[in-house]
Amino acid sequence: MAEKYVERPFYMERMMEWFDDRTMIKVLTGIRRCGKSVIMEQFRQHLINRGISEKDIMLIDLEKMRYVIDSERMLYDHMSSNIRSDRPVILIDEVQLIKGWERALDSIRLKYDANIYITGSNSETVSESLGTHLTGRYVEIDVYPFSFKEFLSRYPIDNDNGYTQRFVQYLRYGGMPIIDLKDSQRKNRAILRGVYDSIINNDIRPGMDMDQALLNSMTSFMISNIGNLTTYGSIASRSYMKDQRTVEKYLGKLCGCFIFYKADKYDVIGGRHLKSKAKYYLADTGFKDAILLGSEYDEGSLLENAVFIELMRRGYRVSVGSFKDREIDFTAWLDGAPEFYQVAWSINDPMVLDREVRSLTKVEGKRVLITMDLDTPEVPDGIEVVRAPEFFLERD
Known part of the structure; x- marks a missing residue:
């Protein structure tokens, strides 16, 4: 079988x-x-x-x-x-x-x-x-949904779809094994929405006295803010849920059911985690399309989300990095010294390039800039620029 x-x-x-x-x-x-x-x-x-x-x-x-x-x-x-x-x-x-x-x-x-x-x-x-x-x-x-390499095993490269096309499909529709690219977008959305609803109704709502519409509002807010630093207070004020303790409990349950994963903020200079702020990432990027019905398609945030999950899949402990007032997308530990990762859909705009490399030049260790660009501009020595599909295919 x-x-x-x-x-x-x-x-x-x-x-x-x-x-x-x-x-x-x-x-x-x-x-x-x-x-x-x-x-x-x-x-x-x-x-x-x-x-x-x-x-x-x-x-x-x-x-x-x-x-x-x-x-x-x-x-x-x-x-x-x-x-x-x-x-x-x-x-x-x-x-x-x-x-x-x-x-x-x-x-x-x-x-x-x-x-x-x-x-x-x-x-x-x-x-x-x-x-x-x-x-x-x-x-x-x-256990995570399909990696990009596993996704390619199911949907191989063909005359109509090269690595770039398949990778864009992977970001949009995700790697949950139960969806099928041969089916309609509407059907795949319904399947993923069904998974989400079963988690909410079976694993979360029984332990929380909350209205379904309020739970959906908060989840939609979290999905809309993938890649943005948040606090319990900001989530409470912007998702119609006034009690911060309720927000904390609900987010704990969402993470406990593996819909979201939490990345605490890490102070590179002080070498400490800052618990007050964090980012939340979806277990699978396909849920964004399914729950928000494609209304907020943001390829950059989907790429950042996918990189976070890929690092977790490889066994890294991952935090959101910061160096003074500059952000480093991910500080990741596997065996020993931290590694640093920046994620940008494109770095051909000089202002974007400057923003992405500025923080990396101030830290020591492995420094990787992940982008979708085919041709990339010069970057300072010691920073490795990797095209996103290649990064995801580096290892099993």
Whole structure:
């Protein structure tokens, strides 16, 4: 079955890194419908291809079995009665649907020396449960919608679409596996809107006594302001939600369900994070088109959003940088010293070029300027100019 889908070897590698450690529960987290279920199926086939017997692997899709397994005890009994191996591998999809799942899994892990992988679409439910009951015995693997390279696997270069055309499509429609470029824009928008509505109605509204229209207003405001520094106060005053504490709670839930990711502001000189201001980026740029219905198409903010998610996908810790009164789009850490990234759709305008390189000239380390320009002007030594499609294809 897995061969029908885009192969995602990056996640196979991440999951295999922890395969020999049965003491740890491996948790795949990410926004609903980003491909976690398919990754689980692909991982099952990956293990079989590596010589592990099918009888050693149990795959449980709790979304499909939610009316068969609806309690901690039923989950435990189902796993226990179906184990046919001395060293079972148990893969469970959408584990947060069962209350008390963490106790059932820990019991199975200890009793049967089980190697357990799970997926979840709500970090509040999954991470808090793990942190409370399985402290230090789990590892999270972040799953994102398709990277540009994976997008190209699904929509290859052809006579009508080169790398630039495909990349522009990627920015506008995003990388959620459930959409299809062969379908109409209207249908794809409806599909993504359905994902958004299911998150709001199932994961956010039950814990918040708020009107749906008010929630939609705030989300639309956040999407309209991608790439702009915000505070809880500014969001409250400009999205018809007066209480800053409510704004903070709602944004926490949006991030907890992986619709948005938060990037705190980082003071390069002081070497500290400034919690008062932050930027918020969508998990997938296609949601902007779906929720705002294309009314605010801004290619520059979409590119910045996509670069942020790509850095996160590669394992970086990412903040919004600042040097005195000058902004650096992203300060990113992977192993050691920070790296600095500026993002601009075009730098052929001298004023834009000056603005983008000014801050980079004041910092030391890896400095990258990402743009869509085919031909770029001269930049100071030490600053690397990379064309956006090439940046996204640098690595898996």
